[in-house]
Amino acid sequence: MFNTVQEAFNHYRNASLEDIETRAGEIRGTIENDPEADVTKLNIEIEGLNQAKENIKEKEQEQVEQRSYNPITGQQFKTQDVPKENIFGSDEYRSAFFKTMLGQELSNVEQRTFNHAMDLQKTEHRADEFTSSSNASAVIPEQTLNEVIRRARTQGGLLANVRSFNMPTKIRIPISTPQERAEWHTEGAYVEADKAVTTAVSFEANEIIKIFSISVKAKTMSISAFESYLVEELTNCVVEAIEYALINGTGKNQGQGILTGITWDKSNSLTLTGKYTDFTQALGMLARGYAQNAKFAMSNATLYNQVYGVMDANQRPIFIQDAQRENVGYIFGKPVIIDDNIEDGTILLGDFNYIGYNLPQGIMLESSRESSFRSGLIDYRAMAVADTRVLVDEAFVKLTGETASVSS
Numbered sequence: 004m005f006n007t008v009q010e011a012f013n014h015y016r017n018a019s020l021e022d023i024e025t026r027a028g029e030i031r032g033t034i035e036n037d038p039e040a041d042v043t044k045l046n047i048e049i050e051g052l053n054q055a056k057e058n059i060k061e062k063e064q065e066q067v068e069q070r071s072y073n074p075i076t077g078q079q080f081k082t083q084d085v086p087k088e089n090i091f092g093s094d095e096y097r098s099a100f101f102k103t104m105l106g107q108e109l110s111n112v113e114q115r116t117f118n119h120a121m122d123l124q125k126t127e128h129r130a131d132e133f134t135s136s137s138n139a140s141a142v143i144p145e146q147t148l149n150e151v152i153r154r155a156r157t158q159g160g161l162l163a164n165v166r167s168f169n170m171p172t173k174i175r176i177p178i179s180t181p182q183e184r185a186e187w188h189t190e191g192a193y194v195e196a197d198k199a200v201t202t203a204v205s206f207e208a209n210e211i212i213k214i215f216s217i218s219v220k221a222k223t224m225s226i227s228a229f230e231s232y233l234v235e236e237l238t239n240c241v242v243e244a245i246e247y248a249l250i251n252g253t254g255k256n257q258g259q260g261i262l263t264g265i266t267w268d269k270s271n272s273l274t275l276t277g278k279y280t281d282f283t284q285a286l287g288m289l290a291r292g293y294a295q296n297a298k299f300a301m302s303n304a305t306l307y308n309q310v311y312g313v314m315d316a317n318q319r320p321i322f323i324q325d326a327q328r329e330n331v332g333y334i335f336g337k338p339v340i341i342d343d344n345i346e347d348g349t350i351l352l353g354d355f356n357y358i359g360y361n362l363p364q365g366i367m368l369e370s371s372r373e374s375s376f377r378s379g380l381i382d383y384r385a386m387a388v389a390d391t392r393v394l395v396d397e398a399f400v401k402l403t404g405e406t407a408s409v410s411s
Contacts, residue, residue, distance in 0.1 A: 011051020181292025
């Protein structure tokens with residue numbers, strides 16, 4: 004044990020970065036698992052380790068600067084700096100990431116950027132949630148992830164209408180409801196503290212893993228071409244897994260879906276009879292505050308087989324097509340969402356801002372060339388920690404065909 008940070012620094016100043024990281028990991032484990040640990044002394048040692056680590060990096064930088072000195076001009080060769088902020092969203096990291104995955108050679112700044120990003124990834128424990136992750140996995144660039152989400156949202160379906168989170172797992176997140184509004188206040192009057200918010204959600208860490216392969220000739224692909232291919236693959240596997248879970252997820256080692264996560268009974272569900280009053284009754288069953296932003300959601304088959312021909316009391320169709328195609332259409336002024344993950348004969352009505360998905364670590368990708376010798380393929384494994392949750396049960400009503408069960 005060290006009494007001062009200086010003592011710890013002097014002890015570790017000539018150690019390797021690997022030894023420093025190993026010792027730091029041991030200390031973190033002791034603090035987390037040993038209730039009798041001397042946390043004060045261990046924190047002193049941690050600070051000494053951090054200072055020793057910075058000292059090593061400064062020496063390495065000095066060596067780089069010495070190598071970049073031009074004796075003819077007496078000046079330093081210009082070296083491009085590693086991005087200081089939002090490194091995972093930088094152009095340098097994007098280029099380094101895709102070149103690494105393609106097995107292409109990196110420039111000096113790309114290599115330094117990628118190394119720094121991997122250090123950050125380790126510090127932020129981005130890969131810790133993955134039980135099967137190797138040290139070679141890397142977070143996909145923010146630009147690519149944003150394009151995957153954008154592509155998924157433009158495809159329609161429930162994902163484009165729910166709330167998205169980027170929060171740590173197993174932390175209770177308060178959710179405001181229409182009933183939790185601000186109050187009028189008389190000047191000078193005593194203001195009481197708000198009551199504790201009882202509506203909250205806690206997301207779990209469920210793994211989504213997808214393995215896909217591409218020819219070793221991909222090494223000659225351009226970054227933009229490989230990125231387009233990757234966006235397509237991730238949209239078709241990771242995002243579709245989230246979309247399915249939003250509706251049908253069991254909540255066991257996967258997200259919780261709206262059909263399985265809510266207890267359906269006579270207070271929040273009714274049977275479809277083919278009359279327009281089914282839909283007016285459903286709107287009337289919505290709890291106060293959730294009707295304003297409510298939408299209907301159903302499969303394409305349900306819309307055209309069970310809804311399209313329903314007429315109101317004046318023999319006008321209740322479904323009105325959207326002439327500008329901004330939405331599929333409307334039922335009594337409420338937008339209709341088409342999502343074929345909803346079973347045929349079932350219609351959901353509610354404010355879909357009260358169901359959400361969490362993607363706390365982004366999406367990680369790793370490559371393997373072990374099988375390329377025989378198969379001529381490079382294997383890629385996409386991994387994401389994600390969860391889906393119903394945030395407020397009373398925000399939804401279900402209409403079910405006569406052949407289906409009212410309860411789930």
